[in-house]
Amino acid sequence: MSVNEIININQNCDEVRRTSIIMAIHCAPLIKCIKAANIKTVSARELMIIRQMLVGTEISYYTLKLIPKSKANKGRRETKHILYLFRKKELLEYLSRHDVTELLKDYGYEKELKDLLALYGELASYNIDIFDDELENNLELTICIYKLLKRLSDRIMMYCGGNVEFPHEIGAFLEYPVEDVRGFLENKGENFLYSGYWKVYHNLSKTLKLFEYFDIVRDWTLKEIMNGKTIREVAV
Numbered sequence: 385m386s387v388n389e390i391i392n393i394n395q396n397c398d399e400v401r402r403t404s405i406i407m408a409i410h411c412a413p414l415i416k417c418i419k420a421a422n423i424k425t426v427s428a429r430e431l432m433i434i435r436q437m438l439v440g441t442e443i444s445y446y447t448l449k450l451i452p453k454s455k456a457n458k459g460r461r462e463t464k465h466i467l468y469l470f471r472k473k474e475l476l477e478y479l480s481r482h483d484v485t486e487l488l489k490d491y492g493y494e495k496e497l498k499d500l501l502a503l504y505g506e507l508a509s510y511n512i513d514i515f516d517d518e519l520e521n522n523l524e525l526t527i528c529i530y531k532l533l534k535r536l537s538d539r540i541m542m543y544c545g546g547n548v549e550f551p552h553e554i555g556a557f558l559e560y561p562v563e564d565v566r567g568f569l570e571n572k573g574e575n576f577l578y579s580g581y582w583k584v585y586h587n588l589s590k591t592l593k594l595f596e597y598f599d600i601v602r603d604w605t606l607k608e609i610m611n612g613k614t615i616r617e618v619a620v
Contacts (some may be wrong), residue, residue, distance in 0.1 A: 403433045404609050408618075411469060412605040413598050414443065417620040420474035420559040423448075424467050431465050438469075441619040442520065445469050446530060448537040449544070466540070468533060468557070473519050475529075475559075476504050483562040491553045496535055500528040533557075555582060561591070 406424075413419035426434065431447070438445065448466040478484060485497055503525055507518045519525065539551040552573075555565035560582045567576070567585025576583040580595045608618045 399429065400433055400437075401609075403430050404437065404615050405606065406430075407434065407437070407615055408605040408609045409602060412602040414469055414471065415605055415615065415619050416601050417442075417471060417474065418598070418601055420478050421468065421470040421557060423554070423558060424469065426465050426467050428463050428465065431467060434467065437615040440616050442471055442473075443469055443619060444472055444526075444529075446533045446537075448533065449540045470557075472525075472529065473516065475557075476500075476519070478559050480504065481562075484556055487556050487562050487565060488553060491539075491551065493532060493535055493553075496528070496532040500525075500532055503528055558582075561586065563587070564591075 408415065410424050411422040414422040434445070446468045448468050450463055450465060479488075479497065480501055485501070488494075488497055503522075507515065507522060507525065510518055536551060536554060536557060539548060540554075542548045543550045552569055553565065555568065556562065563586040564582055564584055568583050571585070573583065576585055577588045578584040578592065580591075581598055584591045605618055609615070
């Protein structure tokens, strides 16, 4: 059964189940801890449901921006949210890579990254038995992550105001390969080798295998949800 068929069949489901299916379709690699982060545009109601779904998992979230959307048929406005979903440990490991930090420094994230990675390095020196707990529960670390994400959110808002180009460095926050993020920026989104989960400019055969794996994980997660499991139950 195709993804579209599943969506159509479940249009009349209750909103929690429907949101679970949408999460499985768009965020399965994150849910199964194969990817550090995902992004999803959601309604205010979906945001409330997702918050509840994530309780008890190791998946965190940050609202990057509010998007007012006109509902012409009802004559009122609905707020949409750009929801950034991430796993702290995996995201910090990725952001610690030299090529990633160099890319983000080019776009003005140097201070926020310096503060975040200094604290992360300090926590990494802790006893391994308490390291994971510190990553999840350290308030100062969470604040540093939010400061970094706030800068990204501010740049998105500036773009919406017509003041800057779209912050395509967002790919570095989604664990895209740095060479593909730079390729996208240098080619202004053109001349790509393939377009899938992101636009590919390097290592096509390796990335195609990764995309196939993402598809397998999506189908596996969807099957679990269709069989009655919750996001909390299928999250690794």
